[in-house]
Amino acid sequence: MRDKPIDSSLTLTTERLTLRPLRAADADDLHRLVNDWAVVRMLSALPFPYPRELADEWIASTEQRQREGTEYHFAITGHEGATEMLIGAAGLKLHPEQRSADLGYWVGRRFWGHGVATEATRKLSAWALANLDLDRIDASVIEDNEASAQVLLRAGFSQTGSGTGQFRARGGTHPIRLFRLTRDDVSRAGETALEPAEKPLLLVAACALIDADGRVLLARRPEGKKMAGLWEFPGGKMDPGETPEAAIIRELHEELGIDVAASCLAPFAFASHAYERFHLLMPLFLCRRWKNIPTAREGQALAWVRPERLHEYKMPPADLPLVPLLRDFL
Numbered sequence: 428m429r430d431k432p433i434d435s436s437l438t439l440t441t442e443r444l445t446l447r448p449l450r451a452a453d454a455d456d457l458h459r460l461v462n463d464w465a466v467v468r469m470l471s472a473l474p475f476p477y478p479r480e481l482a483d484e485w486i487a488s489t490e491q492r493q494r495e496g497t498e499y500h501f502a503i504t505g506h507e508g509a510t511e512m513l514i515g516a517a518g519l520k521l522h523p524e525q526r527s528a529d530l531g532y533w534v535g536r537r538f539w540g541h542g543v544a545t546e547a548t549r550k551l552s553a554w555a556l557a558n559l560d561l562d563r564i565d566a567s568v569i570e571d572n573e574a575s576a577q578v579l580l581r582a583g584f585s586q587t588g589s590g591t592g593q594f595r596a597r598g599g600t601h602p603i604r605l606f607r608l609t610r611d612d613v614s615r616a617g618e619t620a621l622e623p624a625e626k627p628l629l630l631v632a633a634c635a636l637i638d639a640d641g642r643v644l645l646a647r648r649p650e651g652k653k654m655a656g657l658w659e660f661p662g663g664k665m666d667p668g669e670t671p672e673a674a675i676i677r678e679l680h681e682e683l684g685i686d687v688a689a690s691c692l693a694p695f696a697f698a699s700h701a702y703e704r705f706h707l708l709m710p711l712f713l714c715r716r717w718k719n720i721p722t723a724r725e726g727q728a729l730a731w732v733r734p735e736r737l738h739e740y741k742m743p744p745a746d747l748p749l750v751p752l753l754r755d756f757l
Contacts (some may be wrong), residue, residue, distance in 0.1 A: 439501065441550045444543060446501035446517065449489050453502055454482040456513040460535035467596045469572045470533055475596040489518070497521055499555075503534065503547045514538045517547050519555055519564070526741075528555060530566040530608075532578075539574070549582040556610050557648070557655035558728075562741070563609045567592060570602040584608045610656060626701065631709040632671040633662030633746075634679060634687075635695065636721065638731060641757055644721060645740055646682065647728040658730070658740040660711060660749070671710045679717070682725055686718040696752050700745035707745050711753075 439446040449457075461467060462477040474481075492498035500518035504511050515534035522528065530552065534544045552564050566584060568575040569592070576586070584606040592603045636644040645658040663678040665671060672689045679685050692712040700707045723729050732740060734757040737750045 437499075439550050439554055441546050443505055444514070444547055444550070445504045445511075446547060446551060447504065448493070449486045449500055449502045449516065451483065451486060453513055454479070454486055457486070457502075457516070458482040460513065460515065461533065463536055464596075465536050466533055468594075469569060469575060470531075470596070471569075471592050471594050473596060501551065503532075503543065505538075505543070514543055515547070517551050519551065519559075521559065521561075523560065526560060526562040528559070528561055528564050530564050544575070544578045545581045548578060552582060552584075552608050553613060553655065554650055556608075556613060557650035559656070560741070561656070563607055566606045566608075567603045568606070569594060570604060576604055576606070579606045579608075582608070583612050585612065610654060613655070626704065626706050629705045629707045630665045630671075631662060631707060632665055632674040632678070632712070633660040633709055634675050634692065634712045634714050635660050635753055636679075636685075636717065637713060637715050637757070640731075642731040642733055643737065643753065643757070645730050645732055645737075646723070647730070649726040649728075654743050656741070657743050659743055659746050662709070671712070675712055675714075682723075682727070683721040683729075684719055684724055685721050687714055687716075691716045695756070696749055698745045698749055702745075709745060711749055 436448065438448075458477065458479050461473065464475055467473050467475040467477060489498070489500040493500065498518060498520045500516065502513055503515040503517055505514050506512065515532065515538065517530070517532035519528040519530055530548065532544060532548055555561055555564060566579055567590070568579070570589075580586075585608075586604055587607045588605045590603050590605055591600045593599070594601050638644070644661065646661050647658050648655050661679060661682055662675060663682070665674040672692050675692060676687050676689065679687050691714050693714070694710060695713045696711050698707065698709040698711065721729065730740070734754040737754055742750070
């Protein structure tokens with residue numbers, strides 16, 4: 428399975444920054460910021476001096492690549508009062524066959540030391556793992572660029588090795604450091620592993636909604652949630668004293684706006700999985716009858732999937748054993 432190209436008007440925001448599509452009007456500011464030896468020497472593909480017309484050509488190319496769904500490039504902007512300022516740029520080049528992307532970014536020299544590169548790369552990476560069909564994001568920095576290495580480490584990346592790369596402005600091959608960010612890295616950020624005996628039991632109820640064509644509804648965990656970007660059966664945590672059936676009825680109404688009667692829920696199977704910080708126990712129900720049309724009410728993507736294609740959708744580890752059972756049953 429491959430995601431559809433993202434809307435070319437996509438804009439991402441953080442506390443201080445906006446990441447938006449590049450515009451032709453950005454060319455002058457972009458050229459002024461990047462045509463700086465201190466910046467260009469750290470970037471592999473750019474020449475120095477950086478010709479003004481190259482800024483126009485590159486900005487125009489980013490729109491086409493984003494429409495094709497092969498690359499996503501953003502202007503990093505901030506504000507001084509009501510005035511928008513171009514700070515730098517960040518982008519991703521996708522490799523669908525590896526379910527990966529290469530991250531690149533730069534920030535104008537006057538904005539160094541303010542944490543904007545970390546803020547921008549953290550936001551772009553989290554968005555990409557939640558919304559694109561990716562398992563990892565790779566990045567590299569030239570060996571003498573310690574500041575950029577620290578940006579990646581603060582954004583959650585881990586160094587995975589070293590290598591060499593071509594640097595056009597410097598000429599020739601130079602040593603580089605390799606970094607990687609996975610969905611698990613994002614989920615583990617700020618957490619400390621617990622001993623098995625300390626893991627609490629998390630009770631979750633889930634439901635496989637089955638339509639008249641025998642398709643199953645999957646929901647994609649949105650950005651900001653653990654394991655963002657993975658597909659799962661709708662459902663959620665049980666409240667204290669709540670039965671699995673009551674939890675499913677509540678969650679389906681909150682998440683999808685549908686009403687389900689307890690008599691329409693058929694117990695099917697359960698998942699038992701040890702995550703790093705808790706042990707999950709999740710009964711899965713089947714449901715073929717409900718009121719209203721399922722609608723994403725929490726920012727999640729939805730997909731009706733035929734049973735034989737469920738394996739094409741990346742799921743949390745706890746859900747995976749349920750897929751062949753459901754496929755064979757349907």
